[in-house]
Amino acid sequence: MVSAMEIYQLLPQAACKECGYVSCMALAVALLSREKKLEDCPSLFDPKYADKLNKLKELLAPLEQASETGLIIHDEKCFGCANCVVACPVNVANDPTGSAIGLGPKSDKVILVIENGVVRCLNPNECRRFGPNRILCNACTATCPSKAIEFV
Amino acid sequence: MGIDLRIITFRDIFQYEAGKKSRFSPEFQNLSAQIIMDKDDMVQLGLKDGQNVCLENEMSKIVVKAIQTDDEPHPGLAFMTNSPWSNQLVKDNINDRIIPDFKAILVQASASNESVTNLAELLERLRH
Amino acid sequence: MAVCTGCSLLCEDIEVALKTGAIEKAKNLCRKGQGHFQALFSDRTVPSVEGGETSLDQAIEKAANILMNAKDPLLYGWSNSSLEAQKVGIELAKKLEAKIDDTSSFCQGQLLERVLKGELPSCTLDDVRNFADVSVFWGADPSNSHPRHLSRFSYYPRGSKRQKGYEEERNCVVIDVRKSSTAKLCSDYFRIPPGGDAEFAEAIIAILDGKMPRFGDKKRMIGLASIFKKADFGAIFPGLGLVYSLVQKMEIFENLVARLNDVSNYKVVPMVGHYNMRGFNELMLDETGYINQISFKNGVHHGSENSVTMAAKSSDACLVVGSDPLSALPFVIARSLAKSQLVVIDPRRSLTTDAAKVVIPSAMSGLESGGKAVRMDGVRISFEPIFESNLLSDEEILTRIMEAI
Numbered sequence A: 001m002v003s004a005m006e007i008y009q010l011l012p013q014a015a016c017k018e019c020g021y022v023s024c025m026a027l028a029v030a031l032l033s034r035e036k037k038l039e040d041c042p043s044l045f046d047p048k049y050a051d052k053l054n055k056l057k058e059l060l061a062p063l064e065q066a067s068e069t070g071l072i073i074h075d076e077k078c079f080g081c082a083n084c085v086v087a088c089p090v091n092v093a094n095d096p097t098g099s100a101i102g103l104g105p106k107s108d109k110v111i112l113v114i115e116n117g118v119v120r121c122l123n124p125n126e127c128r129r130f131g132p133n134r135i136l137c138n139a140c141t142a143t144c145p146s147k148a149i150e151f152v
Numbered sequence B: 001m002g003i004d005l006r007i008i009t010f011r012d013i014f015q016y017e018a019g020k021k022s023r024f025s026p027e028f029q030n031l032s033a034q035i036i037m038d039k040d041d042m043v044q045l046g047l048k049d050g051q052n053v054c055l056e057n058e059m060s061k062i063v064v065k066a067i068q069t070d071d072e073p074h075p076g077l078a079f080m081t082n083s084p085w086s087n088q089l090v091k092d093n094i095n096d097r098i099i100p101d102f103k104a105i106l107v108q109a110s111a112s113n114e115s116v117t118n119l120a121e122l123l124e125r126l127r128h
Numbered sequence C: 001m002a003v004c005t006g007c008s009l010l011c012e013d014i015e016v017a018l019k020t021g022a023i024e025k026a027k028n029l030c031r032k033g034q035g036h037f038q039a040l041f042s043d044r045t046v047p048s049v050e051g052g053e054t055s056l057d058q059a060i061e062k063a064a065n066i067l068m069n070a071k072d073p074l075l076y077g078w079s080n081s082s083l084e085a086q087k088v089g090i091e092l093a094k095k096l097e098a099k100i101d102d103t104s105s106f107c108q109g110q111l112l113e114r115v116l117k118g119e120l121p122s123c124t125l126d127d128v129r130n131f132a133d134v135s136v137f138w139g140a141d142p143s144n145s146h147p148r149h150l151s152r153f154s155y156y157p158r159g160s161k162r163q164k165g166y167e168e169e170r171n172c173v174v175i176d177v178r179k180s181s182t183a184k185l186c187s188d189y190f191r192i193p194p195g196g197d198a199e200f201a202e203a204i205i206a207i208l209d210g211k212m213p214r215f216g217d218k219k220r221m222i223g224l225a226s227i228f229k230k231a232d233f234g235a236i237f238p239g240l241g242l243v244y245s246l247v248q249k250m251e252i253f254e255n256l257v258a259r260l261n262d263v264s265n266y267k268v269v270p271m272v273g274h275y276n277m278r279g280f281n282e283l284m285l286d287e288t289g290y291i292n293q294i295s296f297k298n299g300v301h302h303g304s305e306n307s308v309t310m311a312a313k314s315s316d317a318c319l320v321v322g323s324d325p326l327s328a329l330p331f332v333i334a335r336s337l338a339k340s341q342l343v344v345i346d347p348r349r350s351l352t353t354d355a356a357k358v359v360i361p362s363a364m365s366g367l368e369s370g371g372k373a374v375r376m377d378g379v380r381i382s383f384e385p386i387f388e389s390n391l392l393s394d395e396e397i398l399t400r401i402m403e404a405i
C-alpha cells in the first residue's frame, strides 16, 4: 500500500501553502485519503517536477479508481475466481438465483462481477461499508486468494 | 558450494495463463524458469531474491531464478511449476509406477552467474 | 451462454460479446478461462509436413500414411477433445491395432478408475453445493487449477441445505505440503511433509478407531477427526499431491473413506484437470473394461507398457491430439516423442507441434466446434461453438484420417 511518506517525497516540499495546507506532508495525507487531487498543488506542474509528477500519477492511479467506499481492485493480482462475488452479502441478497448460488450474476443490483477474467465493481454505493448505516464488512477481502481487493 | 533440494511441482494460475497465450512468450519463460526457495537455503547459497540458481542432477542442468518463499520455513524443499524447465530434471526411471516423480525431483542447487536457461536451449536439447 | 472448456468444471454461465477477430467482453470467465478464450487469437497452427506449410489435404494424407506404416503406433492426448472425437479416436486405435492412452495415466487415473467402477463413493458438485458442510482439498489447490471450484460448489455458494454463509455452515479443510492460495482461504489448514499423506490418513483412521494418532499435532488431528465425525455430508477432493504420494498405497485412502462412511456420509470427487479427461476414461471403460493404457494389437490388452510414459519410448509413431506432452512430460520422454514419427492435431502451436512431422490444425473445442463432455463429477455437458470457423473439428479430422487408412 502507498504511504503518505512516499507521496510526500515526490512533492515539491516547498511549503508554498497554495493547496491550503501548511505543509506538503499535510497535502500528502490529503492525497492519500483522496480529499485532494494532484491538481491542487500548482507548483507540481512546473516542468522541473515533471518526473515527480509522473511518478506521483503512477503511485496514485490505484487510489483514483477507489470508489467512495475506498474499494480498490488490483486487476493484475485477481484470479477471477468469483469468491468475492459469491460471498458479498449484497450480491447474495440482491441476486438469489445468480451469484448467491455460485453462478454469474443475474441481477444488475450486484456490487461485484467478473469481466474479462477479473473482478469489477459495479455499484459501489450499495456496499455495506458505505452510507449512514455502514458496517465494516470484509466478505470480499476475506475470501480473496490474492489480496486483489483492498480498502483504503 | 551447493545444497540438496527436493523440488515439488505445483500449479500457478498466472504461469498457466502465460502458457495458454503462448508457450514461446517471455512471460511463460519468466514464470516457469523460477524456483521458490526457503530463506535459509537462499542464505546458504548466498542468493538474494531474484538471483540465478543452477539446478543439477543426473538428468540435466538448468539455470533459473530463485524466488524467496512467503510461506513458513521449508528448508530443503523448493517449488516449481510443471513446465519444460522443471521437466528437464524429472527422472524417467518410472518402471511400474508409470507416474514420473514430478513431486520428488532431487537436485543439487548452487548460485550461478550464468543466464537463465531459455526455451530455445531446451528445444535444442529436445532435438539431440 | 457459452461453456468454458478451460478446465473440468465446464462453467456454463459464460457470456461473451464478440467483435470481429476479438472478444469485446466476457462475463464470468475466471482468469484461466479468459486465457483459454484469448488463446483463439494467438499462436494458431497451420497445416504442415516436415516443417513446411502444406494444404490440409496433404497433411491429413501424410498423417494417415505415417500411422498406417507404423509398426507400433501410440495414440495419445484426448482429454481436450469432445466425446464425439474421443469415440472416433478409439475406433481409429482399433483399426490401427494401436496403443491408446490419455493424460489420466499420470494424472487422476488411479482414483478416477475407482470412482468409475463404484469402488469409491462419489457425488455431483451440485450435491456438494446443496448439502456438503465439509469440503476437503487434499494435495489440491483449486484456486489455481479450477478457479471457480470454491465459489461455484465447494465453499462459498448457498445451497438448498446450506442457506447461510460459508462461515456458519461449511468447513473447508486443506491438507498440503505448502500453504497454497486455497490453504490461505480455508478454515483448517494442515501442513504435511512431502510423502506424509499415508501417515496423515492412518492417523485419522486411528482416531476414528479410538486410538491416539501417531502423526502431527495430536490436538489438531483429534479436532479434525471430530469435524469429520460431526459432518452431515463431506466431500473429499483429492489432487495430484495425494495421487502422486499414494501411488502404490491407494488402499490407505480407500480405507479412510470407508471409515469416514461408517461415521457419516463422505464422497470423493477427484480433481480432474482437463475438460474432458473423465469423458475419455468413461468411454474406454465401456469399450475395454479399463480407463486407459490399452493396446488393441490382437485383441484388447491393458498394462503400464501402453501408458504414454512407457510407450513414448517404444512406439515408432505417435498421434497426439490436443495435448502438449513435450512441455508437460519429463524431458527424456519428451525427447523420445520428438524423435518418433510425430503427428499432432492441435489448434495451437506448442513445443509438440514444433517438433512434429505433421501438424493438422483443428477448431478449438468449445469455442469453434461443439460437442459433449463429462465434467469432473460425471455430469454431461453439451456445448455449441461460439465462433464461426472453417477449421475442422478433431472429430472430422480423425474421421478423415480413418477414411484415408
Ligand code: SF4
Pocket (backbone or CB within 6 Å): A087, A088, A089, A090, A091, A111, A112, A126, A127, A128, A129, A137, A138, A139, A140, A141
Ligand atoms: S465490503 Fe461487503 S458489501 Fe462491500 S463489496 Fe465487499 S463484500 Fe460486498
Ligand code: SF4
Pocket (backbone or CB within 6 Å): A077, A078, A079, A080, A081, A082, A083, A084, A085, A118, A119, A140, A143, A144, A145, A146, A147, A148, A149
Ligand atoms: S478479487 Fe479476489 S476473490 Fe474476487 S475474483 Fe479476484 S481473486 Fe477472486
Ligand code: SF4
Pocket (backbone or CB within 6 Å): C004, C005, C006, C007, C008, C009, C010, C011, C028, C029, C030, C031, C032, C033, C034, C146, C147, C148, C149
Ligand atoms: S473454472 Fe474452469 S471452466 Fe470455469 S471459467 Fe474457469 S477455467 Fe473455465
